[in-house]
Amino acid sequence: QVQLQESGPGLVKPSETLSLTCAVSGYSISSGYYWGWIRQPPGKGLEWIASIYHSGNTHYNPSLKSRVTISMDTSRNQFSLRVSSVTAADTAVYFCARLPTGDYYFDSWGQGTLVTVSS
Amino acid sequence: SYDLTQPPSVSVSPGQTASITCSGDTLGNRYASWYQQKPGQSPVLVIYHDNKRPSGIPERFSGSKSGNTATLTISGTQAMDEAEYHCQAWDSSTAVFGGGTKVTVL
Numbered sequence: 096q097v098q099l100q101e102s103g104p105g106l107v108k109p110s111e112t113l114s115l116t117c118a119v120s121g122y123s124i125s126s127g128y129y130w131g132w133i134r135q136p137p138g139k140g141l142e143w144i145a146s147i148y149h150s151g152n153t154h155y156n157p158s159l160k161s162r163v164t165i166s167m168d169t170s171r172n173q174f175s176l177r178v179s180s181v182t183a184a185d186t187a188v189y190f191c192a193r194l195p196t197g198d199y200y201f202d203s204w205g206q207g208t209l210v211t212v213s214s
Numbered sequence: 215s216y217d218l219t220q221p222p223s224v225s226v227s228p229g230q231t232a233s234i235t236c237s238g239d240t241l242g243n244r245y246a247s248w249y250q251q252k253p254g255q256s257p258v259l260v261i262y263h264d265n266k267r268p269s270g271i272p273e274r275f276s277g278s279k280s281g282n283t284a285t286l287t288i289s290g291t292q293a294m295d296e297a298e299y300h301c302q303a304w305d306s307s308t309a310v311f312g313g314g315t316k317v318t319v320l
Contacts, residue, residue, distance in 0.1 A: 131309070141249075141257065141300050143309035154307045158215070190256055199304045200247035200262040207256050 097122040099191050099205035106211050107185075113178040113210055117191030118171075125149045125169040129194035131201065132165065132176045134187040142187075146194060147174055181212045216305035218312035225318045232288040234315045236301030239282060244303045246284035248277060251314075252297045260299075261286060293319050 103115035117130070124130060131146035145155045145165040153165055159178070167174040178185055188209050192201040218238040226232035236246060246264050249257035259268050261277035264284060274289045288295050296319045301312040 133309075133311075140314040141302075141311040143311065146309070156308060198262075199245045200259055200302065201249075201257075201309075202259050202262075202268065204256040204258070 097193060097203050099193065099203060101189060101191050101205045101208040103189075103208060103210065105209060106213065107181055108214050109182055109212055110180055113176075113181050113185060113212075115176045115189055115191075115208065115210070116173050117175070117205060118173045119193075120172070122193075123169075124167060124172055124174065127196050129196060130167065130174045131192050131194055133190045133192055133201070133204075134185075135190070135207075136184075136187040144176065144178075144189075148196070183212050186210065186212045216303075216308070216310050218301055218303060218310055220299075220301060220312040220315045222313070223316045223318065225320055226288070226291045227320055228293060229290055232291050232295070232317055234286045234288075234299050234301075234317065236284045236286070236312050237282055238303060238310075238312075241282040241284060241303060242279065244305070246277065246279060247302045248275075248284075248286045249300045249302065250295075250297045251300065257300060288317070291317075291319055295319060 098120045100118045107113045129146045132144040147153045147165045162179045164177045188207040190207045191205045193203040248261040251257040264279045265277040276287045298314045
């Protein structure tokens with residue numbers, strides 16, 4: 096059974112870059128599936144950020160694309176997210192998740208990690 | 215941008231049926247998925263491909279779609295079903311979520 100675990104700093108200063116990693120166990124990310132990031136500001140709904148396939152193919156939320164980079168490290172079986180020039184509006188719980196290849200739903204999620212943007 | 219609209223809240227008595235709607239332009243041509251999220255937890259997939267239930271999800275959860283509106287139905291609602299429910303679809307390689315519906319079991 097696949098398990099996903101997010102990690103990264105819980106506090107980031109405004110204008111700096113937020114970096115998160117999702118470690119995957121129970122499945123080799125190089126074998127398939129899309130892998131993605133979704134966030135949820137406190138008290139608000141879910142917002143998809145980006146997804147990446149093992150081939151390196153990526154998709155980004157147009158509203159965040161200019162500040163976001165998703166990448167994959169198959170040797171460590173993990174994928175990562177970077178969000179640059181963060182503001183208080185980027186404060187959220189960040190989830191990593193798995194998306195079956197060619198399909199339209201997220202079937203496994205990490206527990207989420209809270210990132211606060213504050214000086 | 216593509217939007218999915220859900221009611222902010224739905225109330226239901228134990229044992230009764232709760233229905234949560236999700237509306238969006240051309241949703242009739244897209245697959246809808248539904249997620250259950252309890253406070254402090256990550257979302258759990260309860261319905262995909264409009265009406266398919268993942269293994270381990272109770273039969274009281276069902277999905278349907280009519281025109282551009284998808285509906286999640288919880289039959290014989292239990293106290294443990296109190297949660298936020300999110301619908302989701304894809305538009306041009308972009309995943310879109312609805313605003314979420316808080317289901318309260320009174």
